[in-house]
Amino acid sequence: MKILPARQTRALDQATLQAQRISSDALMERAATACTTWLLDELQPAFTTPLHILCGPGNNGGDGLAIARQLHAAGYSPQIWLLPSDRYSSDFLLNRQRLPPQVPCTELSADSLPALPAGAVVLDALFGTGLSRPLQGLAARVVQHLSQSGAVVVAIDVPSGLFADAPQPADSAVVRARYTLSFELPKLAFLLPQNAAFVGEWTVLPIGLDANFIHNEPVDNYFVDAGFLRRKLPRREKFSHKGTFGHALLLAGSYGKMGAAVLAAQACLRGGVGLLTVRIPAAGYDILQISAPEAMALPDPAREFLTELPELQPYAAVGMGPGLGQEAATAAVLRQLLHRTPHLPLVLDADALNLLATHRDLLALLPPDSLLTPHPKEFERLTGEPARDDYHRLEQLRAFCGQHRCYCVLKGAYTALGTPEGAVYFNSTGNPGMASGGSGDVLTGLLLALRADRRLSPLDAALLGVFAHGRAGDLAAAQTGEAGLVASDLVRFIGPALQELVDG
Numbered sequence: 483m484k485i486l487p488a489r490q491t492r493a494l495d496q497a498t499l500q501a502q503r504i505s506s507d508a509l510m511e512r513a514a515t516a517c518t519t520w521l522l523d524e525l526q527p528a529f530t531t532p533l534h535i536l537c538g539p540g541n542n543g544g545d546g547l548a549i550a551r552q553l554h555a556a557g558y559s560p561q562i563w564l565l566p567s568d569r570y571s572s573d574f575l576l577n578r579q580r581l582p583p584q585v586p587c588t589e590l591s592a593d594s595l596p597a598l599p600a601g602a603v604v605l606d607a608l609f610g611t612g613l614s615r616p617l618q619g620l621a622a623r624v625v626q627h628l629s630q631s632g633a634v635v636v637a638i639d640v641p642s643g644l645f646a647d648a649p650q651p652a653d654s655a656v657v658r659a660r661y662t663l664s665f666e667l668p669k670l671a672f673l674l675p676q677n678a679a680f681v682g683e684w685t686v687l688p689i690g691l692d693a694n695f696i697h698n699e700p701v702d703n704y705f706v707d708a709g710f711l712r713r714k715l716p717r718r719e720k721f722s723h724k725g726t727f728g729h730a731l732l733l734a735g736s737y738g739k740m741g742a743a744v745l746a747a748q749a750c751l752r753g754g755v756g757l758l759t760v761r762i763p764a765a766g767y768d769i770l771q772i773s774a775p776e777a778m779a780l781p782d783p784a785r786e787f788l789t790e791l792p793e794l795q796p797y798a799a800v801g802m803g804p805g806l807g808q809e810a811a812t813a814a815v816l817r818q819l820l821h822r823t824p825h826l827p828l829v830l831d832a833d834a835l836n837l838l839a840t841h842r843d844l845l846a847l848l849p850p851d852s853l854l855t856p857h858p859k860e861f862e863r864l865t866g867e868p869a870r871d872d873y874h875r876l877e878q879l880r881a882f883c884g885q886h887r888c889y890c891v892l893k894g895a896y897t898a899l900g901t902p903e904g905a906v907y908f909n910s911t912g913n914p915g916m917a918s919g920g921s922g923d924v925l926t927g928l929l930l931a932l933r934a935d936r937r938l939s940p941l942d943a944a945l946l947g948v949f950a951h952g953r954a955g956d957l958a959a960a961q962t963g964e965a966g967l968v969a970s971d972l973v974r975f976i977g978p979a980l981q982e983l984v985d986g
Protein backbone atom coordinates (compact mmCIF):
# COMPACT_ATOMS: atom_id res chain seq x y z
CA MET A 483 0.00 0.00 0.00
CA LYS A 484 1.14 3.51 -0.65
CA ILE A 485 1.33 6.02 2.18
CA LEU A 486 0.06 9.41 1.00
CA PRO A 487 0.93 12.67 2.74
CA ALA A 488 -2.06 14.79 3.89
CA ARG A 489 -1.90 17.14 0.89
CA GLN A 490 -2.05 14.22 -1.55
CA THR A 491 -4.99 12.82 0.45
CA ARG A 492 -7.01 15.91 -0.43
CA ALA A 493 -6.14 15.50 -4.11
CA LEU A 494 -7.18 11.84 -3.86
CA ASP A 495 -10.49 12.94 -2.40
CA GLN A 496 -11.09 15.29 -5.34
CA ALA A 497 -10.02 12.69 -7.89
CA THR A 498 -12.48 10.22 -6.38
CA LEU A 499 -15.37 12.69 -6.56
CA GLN A 500 -14.62 13.35 -10.24
CA ALA A 501 -13.92 9.77 -11.30
CA GLN A 502 -16.99 8.37 -9.58
CA ARG A 503 -19.23 11.40 -10.21
CA ILE A 504 -20.32 11.58 -6.61
CA SER A 505 -20.78 14.49 -4.24
CA SER A 506 -18.43 15.09 -1.31
CA ASP A 507 -21.21 14.38 1.19
CA ALA A 508 -21.77 10.97 -0.43
CA LEU A 509 -18.09 10.19 0.16
CA MET A 510 -18.42 11.38 3.73
CA GLU A 511 -21.40 9.07 4.13
CA ARG A 512 -19.26 6.15 2.95
CA ALA A 513 -16.54 7.05 5.42
CA ALA A 514 -19.09 7.29 8.22
CA THR A 515 -20.68 3.98 7.26
CA ALA A 516 -17.30 2.28 7.37
CA CYS A 517 -16.69 3.67 10.88
CA THR A 518 -20.17 2.79 12.15
CA THR A 519 -19.85 -0.74 10.82
CA TRP A 520 -16.46 -1.13 12.48
CA LEU A 521 -17.83 0.17 15.79
CA LEU A 522 -20.79 -2.19 15.78
CA ASP A 523 -18.79 -5.23 14.59
CA GLU A 524 -15.56 -4.79 16.53
CA LEU A 525 -16.44 -2.78 19.62
CA GLN A 526 -19.97 -4.18 19.96
CA PRO A 527 -21.11 -1.53 22.44
CA ALA A 528 -24.20 -2.26 24.54
CA PHE A 529 -27.18 0.01 23.86
CA THR A 530 -26.58 1.37 27.36
CA THR A 531 -22.88 2.19 26.82
CA PRO A 532 -22.45 5.97 27.00
CA LEU A 533 -21.41 7.08 23.48
CA HIS A 534 -19.95 10.54 23.06
CA ILE A 535 -18.90 12.02 19.75
CA LEU A 536 -16.60 15.04 19.77
CA CYS A 537 -16.90 17.00 16.51
CA GLY A 538 -14.61 19.70 15.15
CA PRO A 539 -15.57 22.28 12.51
CA GLY A 540 -14.21 20.56 9.41
CA ASN A 541 -14.92 17.35 7.55
CA ASN A 542 -13.56 15.24 10.37
CA GLY A 543 -16.36 16.73 12.48
CA GLY A 544 -18.69 16.08 9.54
CA ASP A 545 -17.76 12.39 9.70
CA GLY A 546 -18.59 12.44 13.42
CA LEU A 547 -22.03 13.95 12.78
CA ALA A 548 -22.83 11.38 10.10
CA ILE A 549 -21.69 8.54 12.37
CA ALA A 550 -23.95 9.92 15.14
CA ARG A 551 -26.94 9.86 12.78
CA GLN A 552 -26.15 6.28 11.73
CA LEU A 553 -25.69 5.10 15.32
CA HIS A 554 -28.98 6.73 16.25
CA ALA A 555 -30.69 4.91 13.37
CA ALA A 556 -29.18 1.64 14.68
CA GLY A 557 -30.87 2.18 18.05
CA TYR A 558 -28.01 3.79 20.02
CA SER A 559 -28.15 7.08 21.92
CA PRO A 560 -25.02 9.02 20.98
CA GLN A 561 -24.39 12.46 22.40
CA ILE A 562 -22.64 15.08 20.28
CA TRP A 563 -20.21 17.69 21.56
CA LEU A 564 -19.33 20.48 19.12
CA LEU A 565 -16.18 22.54 19.12
CA PRO A 566 -17.38 26.10 18.45
CA SER A 567 -15.85 27.81 15.41
CA ASP A 568 -16.50 30.77 13.16
CA ARG A 569 -16.01 28.61 10.04
CA TYR A 570 -17.57 25.22 9.39
CA SER A 571 -17.05 23.09 6.29
CA SER A 572 -20.09 22.77 4.04
CA ASP A 573 -20.34 19.00 4.62
CA PHE A 574 -20.17 19.60 8.36
CA LEU A 575 -23.14 22.00 8.05
CA LEU A 576 -25.06 19.60 5.83
CA ASN A 577 -24.68 16.76 8.31
CA ARG A 578 -25.53 19.08 11.18
CA GLN A 579 -28.84 19.73 9.39
CA ARG A 580 -29.42 16.03 8.77
CA LEU A 581 -29.09 15.22 12.46
CA PRO A 582 -32.37 14.01 13.96
CA PRO A 583 -33.57 16.38 16.73
CA GLN A 584 -33.48 13.51 19.24
CA VAL A 585 -29.69 13.41 19.14
CA PRO A 586 -28.44 15.75 21.90
CA CYS A 587 -25.91 18.25 20.61
CA THR A 588 -24.00 20.48 23.05
CA GLU A 589 -21.43 23.18 22.39
CA LEU A 590 -18.17 22.48 24.19
CA SER A 591 -16.78 25.14 26.52
CA ALA A 592 -14.37 25.10 29.43
CA ASP A 593 -17.41 24.78 31.75
CA SER A 594 -19.25 22.34 29.58
CA LEU A 595 -17.22 19.17 29.01
CA PRO A 596 -18.77 15.71 28.79
CA ALA A 597 -18.78 13.61 31.95
CA LEU A 598 -16.88 10.51 30.88
CA PRO A 599 -17.29 7.49 33.16
CA ALA A 600 -14.81 4.63 32.72
CA GLY A 601 -16.15 2.38 29.96
CA ALA A 602 -17.72 5.26 28.02
CA VAL A 603 -16.88 5.22 24.31
CA VAL A 604 -15.71 8.50 22.82
CA LEU A 605 -15.34 9.08 19.10
CA ASP A 606 -12.71 11.69 18.43
CA ALA A 607 -13.83 13.60 15.32
CA LEU A 608 -12.29 16.94 16.27
CA PHE A 609 -9.58 17.22 13.62
CA GLY A 610 -8.29 14.94 10.90
CA THR A 611 -5.86 15.50 8.08
CA GLY A 612 -6.82 19.17 7.87
CA LEU A 613 -4.92 19.99 11.08
CA SER A 614 -2.78 22.97 10.23
CA ARG A 615 -1.25 23.89 13.61
CA PRO A 616 -0.97 22.33 17.06
CA LEU A 617 -4.12 22.38 19.18
CA GLN A 618 -4.51 25.25 21.59
CA GLY A 619 -7.17 26.82 23.80
CA LEU A 620 -10.44 24.94 24.15
CA ALA A 621 -9.47 22.13 21.76
CA ALA A 622 -6.35 21.43 23.83
CA ARG A 623 -8.43 21.57 27.02
CA VAL A 624 -10.89 19.01 25.59
CA VAL A 625 -8.02 16.68 24.67
CA GLN A 626 -6.59 16.97 28.18
CA HIS A 627 -10.04 16.22 29.66
CA LEU A 628 -10.26 13.17 27.43
CA SER A 629 -6.88 11.76 28.43
CA GLN A 630 -7.73 12.12 32.12
CA SER A 631 -10.89 10.03 31.67
CA GLY A 632 -10.98 6.25 31.52
CA ALA A 633 -13.02 6.34 28.31
CA VAL A 634 -12.29 4.12 25.31
CA VAL A 635 -11.28 6.62 22.65
CA VAL A 636 -11.76 5.79 18.97
CA ALA A 637 -10.06 8.35 16.72
CA ILE A 638 -11.66 8.98 13.35
CA ASP A 639 -9.02 9.09 10.58
CA VAL A 640 -6.24 10.34 12.88
CA PRO A 641 -6.02 11.16 16.61
CA SER A 642 -6.83 14.86 16.85
CA GLY A 643 -3.77 17.04 17.28
CA LEU A 644 -1.47 14.53 15.58
CA PHE A 645 0.00 15.63 12.26
CA ALA A 646 -0.43 12.80 9.78
CA ASP A 647 3.08 13.03 8.35
CA ALA A 648 5.18 15.51 10.31
CA PRO A 649 6.36 15.89 13.89
CA GLN A 650 4.43 18.21 16.19
CA PRO A 651 6.17 20.32 18.83
CA ALA A 652 6.95 18.48 22.07
CA ASP A 653 4.10 18.54 24.62
CA SER A 654 1.42 19.54 22.06
CA ALA A 655 -2.06 18.33 22.97
CA VAL A 656 -2.79 15.10 21.08
CA VAL A 657 -5.63 12.65 21.65
CA ARG A 658 -4.51 9.28 23.05
CA ALA A 659 -6.71 6.84 21.18
CA ARG A 660 -7.24 3.16 21.97
CA TYR A 661 -8.18 2.66 18.31
CA THR A 662 -7.64 4.74 15.19
CA LEU A 663 -9.76 4.19 12.09
CA SER A 664 -7.98 5.49 9.01
CA PHE A 665 -9.60 5.80 5.59
CA GLU A 666 -8.26 3.73 2.69
CA LEU A 667 -4.52 4.08 3.45
CA PRO A 668 -2.36 4.21 6.58
CA LYS A 669 -0.65 7.43 7.62
CA LEU A 670 3.07 7.79 8.12
CA ALA A 671 2.55 8.96 11.72
CA PHE A 672 1.05 5.57 12.65
CA LEU A 673 4.31 3.74 11.93
CA LEU A 674 6.61 5.73 14.18
CA PRO A 675 7.35 4.65 17.76
CA GLN A 676 7.01 8.21 19.07
CA ASN A 677 3.30 8.20 18.17
CA ALA A 678 2.37 4.78 19.55
CA ALA A 679 0.65 6.21 22.65
CA PHE A 680 -1.59 8.45 20.50
CA VAL A 681 -2.53 6.08 17.72
CA GLY A 682 -3.22 2.88 19.68
CA GLU A 683 -4.32 0.01 17.46
CA TRP A 684 -4.93 1.29 13.96
CA THR A 685 -7.11 -0.10 11.20
CA VAL A 686 -7.51 0.91 7.58
CA LEU A 687 -11.11 1.06 6.40
CA PRO A 688 -11.53 0.90 2.61
CA ILE A 689 -13.98 3.54 1.34
CA GLY A 690 -13.52 3.09 -2.40
CA LEU A 691 -11.17 6.03 -3.05
CA ASP A 692 -9.93 6.26 -6.64
CA ALA A 693 -7.55 3.33 -7.24
CA ASN A 694 -6.21 4.89 -10.46
CA PHE A 695 -5.13 8.01 -8.68
CA ILE A 696 -3.43 5.99 -5.95
CA HIS A 697 -1.70 3.83 -8.56
CA ASN A 698 -0.32 6.80 -10.49
CA GLU A 699 0.61 9.05 -7.61
CA PRO A 700 4.37 9.06 -6.88
CA VAL A 701 5.11 8.58 -3.17
CA ASP A 702 8.14 8.23 -0.91
CA ASN A 703 6.67 5.74 1.54
CA TYR A 704 5.02 2.33 1.26
CA PHE A 705 3.36 -0.05 3.71
CA VAL A 706 4.20 -3.64 2.79
CA ASP A 707 1.45 -6.17 3.32
CA ALA A 708 1.06 -9.64 1.80
CA GLY A 709 -0.83 -8.21 -1.20
CA PHE A 710 2.08 -5.91 -1.97
CA LEU A 711 4.43 -8.91 -2.29
CA ARG A 712 2.14 -11.00 -4.48
CA ARG A 713 4.06 -12.61 -7.37
CA LYS A 714 7.45 -11.40 -6.11
CA LEU A 715 8.73 -14.80 -4.92
CA PRO A 716 8.95 -17.15 -7.94
CA ARG A 717 8.18 -20.79 -7.32
CA ARG A 718 10.90 -23.42 -7.72
CA GLU A 719 10.94 -24.89 -11.17
CA LYS A 720 10.70 -28.66 -11.48
CA PHE A 721 14.21 -29.06 -12.89
CA SER A 722 15.97 -26.61 -10.63
CA HIS A 723 19.12 -27.76 -8.80
CA LYS A 724 21.20 -26.40 -5.93
CA GLY A 725 23.13 -24.17 -8.32
CA THR A 726 19.90 -22.39 -9.22
CA PHE A 727 19.56 -20.90 -5.74
CA GLY A 728 23.13 -19.76 -5.22
CA HIS A 729 26.05 -20.54 -2.95
CA ALA A 730 26.27 -18.15 0.00
CA LEU A 731 29.19 -17.40 2.27
CA LEU A 732 28.50 -16.35 5.84
CA LEU A 733 31.26 -14.80 8.00
CA ALA A 734 30.12 -14.94 11.59
CA GLY A 735 30.83 -15.86 15.18
CA SER A 736 33.49 -15.37 17.82
CA TYR A 737 34.27 -17.11 21.08
CA GLY A 738 31.12 -16.91 23.24
CA LYS A 739 28.92 -15.75 20.34
CA MET A 740 28.90 -18.81 18.12
CA GLY A 741 25.12 -19.03 18.60
CA ALA A 742 24.67 -15.97 16.40
CA ALA A 743 26.56 -17.73 13.60
CA VAL A 744 24.45 -20.88 14.07
CA LEU A 745 21.14 -18.96 14.02
CA ALA A 746 22.12 -17.03 10.90
CA ALA A 747 23.31 -20.25 9.20
CA GLN A 748 20.11 -22.13 10.04
CA ALA A 749 18.00 -19.20 8.82
CA CYS A 750 19.98 -19.04 5.57
CA LEU A 751 19.38 -22.75 4.99
CA ARG A 752 15.66 -22.41 5.75
CA GLY A 753 15.61 -19.37 3.47
CA GLY A 754 16.19 -21.69 0.52
CA VAL A 755 19.87 -21.13 -0.28
CA GLY A 756 21.37 -23.69 -2.67
CA LEU A 757 24.64 -24.11 -0.76
CA LEU A 758 25.99 -22.45 2.34
CA THR A 759 29.56 -22.14 3.55
CA VAL A 760 30.18 -20.62 6.95
CA ARG A 761 33.47 -19.06 7.97
CA ILE A 762 33.75 -19.36 11.74
CA PRO A 763 36.69 -19.05 14.15
CA ALA A 764 38.29 -22.46 14.73
CA ALA A 765 36.59 -22.80 18.13
CA GLY A 766 33.22 -22.80 16.35
CA TYR A 767 33.94 -25.74 14.08
CA ASP A 768 32.23 -28.54 16.05
CA ILE A 769 29.41 -26.28 17.16
CA LEU A 770 28.51 -25.36 13.60
CA GLN A 771 28.94 -28.84 12.10
CA ILE A 772 26.65 -30.30 14.75
CA SER A 773 23.97 -27.61 14.76
CA ALA A 774 23.84 -26.95 11.00
CA PRO A 775 24.97 -30.15 9.22
CA GLU A 776 23.67 -28.89 5.86
CA ALA A 777 26.24 -26.07 5.91
CA MET A 778 29.92 -26.45 5.03
CA ALA A 779 32.29 -25.19 7.70
CA LEU A 780 35.40 -23.25 6.78
CA PRO A 781 37.28 -22.61 10.02
CA ASP A 782 39.59 -19.62 10.36
CA PRO A 783 43.17 -20.35 11.49
CA ALA A 784 42.50 -18.27 14.60
CA ARG A 785 40.59 -19.88 17.45
CA GLU A 786 38.44 -17.08 18.83
CA PHE A 787 37.70 -14.57 16.09
CA LEU A 788 38.00 -14.17 12.33
CA THR A 789 41.35 -13.09 10.94
CA GLU A 790 41.39 -14.22 7.30
CA LEU A 791 39.04 -13.78 4.39
CA PRO A 792 38.56 -16.99 2.37
CA GLU A 793 38.70 -17.14 -1.44
CA LEU A 794 35.45 -15.50 -2.70
CA GLN A 795 35.30 -16.93 -6.20
CA PRO A 796 32.62 -19.62 -5.56
CA TYR A 797 30.01 -17.39 -3.95
CA ALA A 798 26.87 -15.67 -5.18
CA ALA A 799 26.47 -13.55 -2.05
CA VAL A 800 28.32 -12.85 1.19
CA GLY A 801 26.89 -12.08 4.63
CA MET A 802 28.97 -10.79 7.52
CA GLY A 803 28.24 -9.70 11.04
CA PRO A 804 26.37 -11.95 13.49
CA GLY A 805 28.47 -12.53 16.63
CA LEU A 806 31.72 -11.33 14.98
CA GLY A 807 33.19 -9.18 17.71
CA GLN A 808 35.23 -6.11 16.84
CA GLU A 809 38.84 -7.26 16.92
CA ALA A 810 41.27 -5.31 14.71
CA ALA A 811 41.99 -8.50 12.73
CA THR A 812 38.27 -8.90 12.02
CA ALA A 813 38.07 -5.28 10.87
CA ALA A 814 40.86 -6.14 8.43
CA VAL A 815 38.75 -9.04 7.11
CA LEU A 816 35.86 -6.64 6.50
CA ARG A 817 38.22 -4.25 4.72
CA GLN A 818 39.48 -7.03 2.42
CA LEU A 819 35.91 -8.14 1.78
CA LEU A 820 34.85 -4.67 0.69
CA HIS A 821 37.91 -4.32 -1.52
CA ARG A 822 37.36 -7.68 -3.19
CA THR A 823 33.61 -7.67 -3.74
CA PRO A 824 32.74 -4.78 -6.01
CA HIS A 825 30.06 -6.89 -7.69
CA LEU A 826 29.01 -9.45 -5.07
CA PRO A 827 25.74 -8.94 -3.18
CA LEU A 828 26.62 -8.20 0.46
CA VAL A 829 24.55 -8.40 3.63
CA LEU A 830 26.13 -6.63 6.62
CA ASP A 831 24.78 -6.77 10.16
CA ALA A 832 25.67 -6.29 13.81
CA ASP A 833 29.45 -6.05 14.41
CA ALA A 834 30.15 -5.64 10.69
CA LEU A 835 28.10 -2.44 11.00
CA ASN A 836 29.83 -1.42 14.21
CA LEU A 837 33.17 -1.92 12.46
CA LEU A 838 31.96 0.24 9.55
CA ALA A 839 31.03 2.92 12.06
CA THR A 840 34.44 2.87 13.75
CA HIS A 841 36.43 2.58 10.49
CA ARG A 842 34.41 5.16 8.58
CA ASP A 843 36.61 5.16 5.47
CA LEU A 844 35.16 1.69 4.78
CA LEU A 845 31.75 3.21 4.08
CA ALA A 846 33.09 4.56 0.80
CA LEU A 847 33.99 0.99 -0.25
CA LEU A 848 30.47 -0.42 0.10
CA PRO A 849 29.55 -2.05 -3.21
CA PRO A 850 26.36 -0.62 -4.74
CA ASP A 851 23.17 -2.40 -3.63
CA SER A 852 24.74 -3.68 -0.41
CA LEU A 853 22.14 -4.57 2.22
CA LEU A 854 22.72 -3.30 5.77
CA THR A 855 20.50 -4.33 8.68
CA PRO A 856 21.06 -2.00 11.65
CA HIS A 857 18.82 -1.60 14.68
CA PRO A 858 18.36 2.07 15.64
CA LYS A 859 21.47 2.17 17.86
CA GLU A 860 23.66 0.63 15.14
CA PHE A 861 22.15 3.07 12.66
CA GLU A 862 23.05 5.98 14.93
CA ARG A 863 26.64 4.72 15.04
CA LEU A 864 26.64 4.52 11.22
CA THR A 865 25.39 8.07 10.73
CA GLY A 866 27.43 9.40 13.65
CA GLU A 867 24.54 11.70 14.62
CA PRO A 868 21.69 10.98 17.05
CA ALA A 869 18.27 11.49 15.45
CA ARG A 870 16.15 14.34 16.85
CA ASP A 871 13.00 12.25 16.43
CA ASP A 872 11.60 9.41 14.33
CA TYR A 873 10.92 11.67 11.34
CA HIS A 874 14.51 12.91 11.41
CA ARG A 875 15.71 9.29 11.57
CA LEU A 876 13.74 8.55 8.39
CA GLU A 877 15.39 11.49 6.66
CA GLN A 878 18.76 10.16 7.81
CA LEU A 879 17.81 6.76 6.41
CA ARG A 880 16.98 8.23 2.99
CA ALA A 881 20.16 10.30 2.98
CA PHE A 882 22.35 7.36 4.06
CA CYS A 883 20.93 5.01 1.42
CA GLY A 884 21.25 7.68 -1.26
CA GLN A 885 24.82 8.58 -0.35
CA HIS A 886 26.05 4.97 -0.16
CA ARG A 887 23.77 3.59 -2.89
CA CYS A 888 22.71 0.86 -0.47
CA TYR A 889 19.58 -0.74 0.96
CA CYS A 890 19.25 -0.31 4.68
CA VAL A 891 16.87 -2.28 6.88
CA LEU A 892 16.24 -0.13 9.95
CA LYS A 893 14.85 -2.71 12.37
CA GLY A 894 11.94 -2.11 14.71
CA ALA A 895 8.23 -2.80 15.20
CA TYR A 896 7.60 -1.45 11.68
CA THR A 897 10.98 -2.21 10.15
CA ALA A 898 11.80 0.48 7.57
CA LEU A 899 13.67 -0.52 4.42
CA GLY A 900 15.40 2.45 2.78
CA THR A 901 16.45 2.29 -0.88
CA PRO A 902 19.15 4.10 -2.86
CA GLU A 903 16.36 5.98 -4.67
CA GLY A 904 15.05 7.46 -1.42
CA ALA A 905 11.94 5.34 -0.94
CA VAL A 906 11.08 3.77 2.42
CA TYR A 907 9.10 0.52 2.75
CA PHE A 908 7.52 -0.18 6.15
CA ASN A 909 7.02 -3.81 7.09
CA SER A 910 3.69 -4.99 8.48
CA THR A 911 4.58 -8.34 10.07
CA GLY A 912 6.22 -9.24 13.38
CA ASN A 913 5.43 -8.89 17.06
CA PRO A 914 7.06 -7.85 20.34
CA GLY A 915 7.92 -11.51 21.03
CA MET A 916 10.75 -10.96 18.53
CA ALA A 917 12.36 -8.37 20.80
CA SER A 918 14.89 -10.84 22.22
CA GLY A 919 18.48 -11.79 21.41
CA GLY A 920 19.12 -13.56 18.13
CA SER A 921 16.09 -12.37 16.12
CA GLY A 922 18.34 -10.10 14.08
CA ASP A 923 20.80 -12.89 13.35
CA VAL A 924 17.95 -14.91 11.88
CA LEU A 925 17.02 -11.98 9.64
CA THR A 926 20.61 -11.71 8.38
CA GLY A 927 20.72 -15.38 7.42
CA LEU A 928 17.38 -15.22 5.66
CA LEU A 929 18.34 -12.09 3.74
CA LEU A 930 21.61 -13.71 2.71
CA ALA A 931 19.73 -16.66 1.22
CA LEU A 932 17.46 -14.35 -0.75
CA ARG A 933 20.36 -12.20 -1.98
CA ALA A 934 22.12 -15.37 -3.21
CA ASP A 935 19.02 -16.22 -5.27
CA ARG A 936 19.78 -14.54 -8.60
CA ARG A 937 16.11 -14.59 -9.58
CA LEU A 938 15.38 -11.78 -7.10
CA SER A 939 16.22 -8.09 -7.39
CA PRO A 940 17.97 -6.53 -4.37
CA LEU A 941 14.75 -4.68 -3.47
CA ASP A 942 12.51 -7.75 -3.73
CA ALA A 943 14.97 -9.88 -1.75
CA ALA A 944 15.00 -7.32 1.05
CA LEU A 945 11.20 -6.82 1.05
CA LEU A 946 10.49 -10.54 1.01
CA GLY A 947 13.08 -11.33 3.69
CA VAL A 948 11.91 -8.68 6.13
CA PHE A 949 8.26 -9.61 5.62
CA ALA A 950 8.84 -13.38 5.92
CA HIS A 951 10.99 -12.90 9.04
CA GLY A 952 8.14 -11.05 10.78
CA ARG A 953 5.59 -13.51 9.50
CA ALA A 954 7.69 -16.39 10.85
CA GLY A 955 7.58 -14.52 14.18
CA ASP A 956 3.80 -14.27 14.02
CA LEU A 957 3.38 -17.95 13.13
CA ALA A 958 5.78 -18.94 15.92
CA ALA A 959 4.12 -16.68 18.51
CA ALA A 960 0.77 -18.34 17.78
CA GLN A 961 2.33 -21.50 19.25
CA THR A 962 4.80 -20.21 21.85
CA GLY A 963 3.17 -16.96 22.94
CA GLU A 964 5.16 -13.74 22.69
CA ALA A 965 7.19 -14.05 25.91
CA GLY A 966 8.15 -17.65 25.11
CA LEU A 967 9.29 -16.88 21.57
CA VAL A 968 13.03 -17.39 20.98
CA ALA A 969 15.04 -16.83 17.84
CA SER A 970 15.31 -20.53 16.96
CA ASP A 971 11.50 -20.63 16.80
CA LEU A 972 11.73 -18.04 14.01
CA VAL A 973 14.01 -20.38 12.07
CA ARG A 974 11.40 -23.17 12.23
CA PHE A 975 8.75 -20.96 10.66
CA ILE A 976 10.77 -19.38 7.86
CA GLY A 977 9.74 -22.20 5.52
CA PRO A 978 5.98 -21.79 6.07
CA ALA A 979 6.28 -17.99 5.97
CA LEU A 980 8.06 -18.10 2.60
CA GLN A 981 5.68 -20.72 1.25
CA GLU A 982 2.74 -18.33 1.81
CA LEU A 983 4.46 -15.85 -0.51
CA VAL A 984 5.37 -18.20 -3.34
CA ASP A 985 3.80 -17.15 -6.61
CA GLY A 986 0.95 -19.38 -7.67
Ligand SMILES: NC(=O)C1=CN([C@@H]2O[C@H](COP(=O)(O)OP(=O)(O)OC[C@H]3O[C@@H](n4cnc5c(N)ncnc54)[C@H](O)[C@@H]3O)[C@@H](O)[C@H]2O)[C@@H](O)CC1
Pocket residue numbers: 491494495509510513538539540541542543544545569571608609610611612613614615616617618621638639640665691
Ligand atom coordinates in the same frame (compact mmCIF):
# COMPACT_ATOMS: atom_id res chain seq x y z
N1 LIG B 1 -10.51 11.07 1.40
C1 LIG B 1 -10.68 11.02 2.69
O1 LIG B 1 -9.75 10.58 3.35
C2 LIG B 1 -11.92 11.48 3.31
C3 LIG B 1 -11.83 12.34 4.39
N2 LIG B 1 -12.86 12.69 5.13
C4 LIG B 1 -12.65 13.42 6.40
O2 LIG B 1 -12.20 14.72 6.18
C5 LIG B 1 -11.15 15.03 7.09
C6 LIG B 1 -10.39 16.20 6.61
O3 LIG B 1 -11.30 17.27 6.65
P1 LIG B 1 -10.88 18.80 6.62
O4 LIG B 1 -9.93 19.03 5.50
O5 LIG B 1 -12.10 19.60 6.68
O6 LIG B 1 -10.00 18.95 7.92
P2 LIG B 1 -10.33 18.80 9.48
O7 LIG B 1 -11.69 18.35 9.75
O8 LIG B 1 -9.22 18.04 10.03
O9 LIG B 1 -10.20 20.30 10.03
C7 LIG B 1 -10.07 21.41 9.19
C8 LIG B 1 -10.57 22.67 9.89
O10 LIG B 1 -9.92 22.82 11.11
C9 LIG B 1 -9.20 24.06 11.14
N3 LIG B 1 -8.00 23.81 11.93
C10 LIG B 1 -6.91 23.13 11.55
N4 LIG B 1 -6.03 23.03 12.58
C11 LIG B 1 -6.62 23.66 13.62
C12 LIG B 1 -6.21 23.91 14.96
N5 LIG B 1 -5.05 23.48 15.44
N6 LIG B 1 -7.05 24.58 15.78
C13 LIG B 1 -8.23 25.01 15.33
N7 LIG B 1 -8.67 24.82 14.07
C14 LIG B 1 -7.88 24.17 13.22
C15 LIG B 1 -8.95 24.40 9.72
O11 LIG B 1 -8.76 25.78 9.54
C16 LIG B 1 -10.25 23.90 9.07
O12 LIG B 1 -11.30 24.81 9.26
C17 LIG B 1 -10.42 13.72 7.16
O13 LIG B 1 -9.54 13.64 8.26
C18 LIG B 1 -11.57 12.75 7.25
O14 LIG B 1 -12.01 12.64 8.59
C19 LIG B 1 -14.17 12.02 4.91
O15 LIG B 1 -15.21 12.83 5.24
C20 LIG B 1 -14.37 11.63 3.46
C21 LIG B 1 -13.21 10.99 2.81
Ligand SMILES: Nc1ncnc2c1ncn2[C@@H]1O[C@H](COP(=O)(O)OP(=O)(O)O)[C@@H](O)[C@H]1O
Pocket residue numbers: 857893894895896897911912913914915916917918919920921922923924925951952
Ligand atom coordinates in the same frame (compact mmCIF):
# COMPACT_ATOMS: atom_id res chain seq x y z
N1 LIG C 1 8.16 -5.03 18.86
C1 LIG C 1 8.55 -5.65 17.73
N2 LIG C 1 7.66 -5.90 16.75
C2 LIG C 1 8.06 -6.49 15.61
N3 LIG C 1 9.33 -6.90 15.36
C3 LIG C 1 10.25 -6.70 16.29
C4 LIG C 1 9.92 -6.07 17.52
N4 LIG C 1 11.05 -6.00 18.26
C5 LIG C 1 12.05 -6.55 17.52
N5 LIG C 1 11.57 -6.98 16.35
C6 LIG C 1 12.37 -7.58 15.26
O1 LIG C 1 13.35 -8.46 15.80
C7 LIG C 1 14.63 -8.24 15.19
C8 LIG C 1 15.63 -7.80 16.26
O2 LIG C 1 16.88 -7.58 15.70
P1 LIG C 1 18.13 -7.05 16.55
O3 LIG C 1 17.76 -5.81 17.29
O4 LIG C 1 19.29 -7.00 15.65
O5 LIG C 1 18.27 -8.21 17.62
P2 LIG C 1 19.48 -9.19 17.92
O6 LIG C 1 20.72 -8.37 17.87
O7 LIG C 1 19.19 -9.66 19.29
O8 LIG C 1 19.45 -10.27 16.93
C9 LIG C 1 14.41 -7.21 14.10
O9 LIG C 1 14.17 -7.82 12.87
C10 LIG C 1 13.15 -6.46 14.56
O10 LIG C 1 12.44 -5.90 13.51
Ligand SMILES: [K+]
Pocket residue numbers: 542606607608609610637638639640641642
Ligand atom coordinates in the same frame (compact mmCIF):
# COMPACT_ATOMS: atom_id res chain seq x y z
K1 LIG D 1 -9.84 12.79 14.67
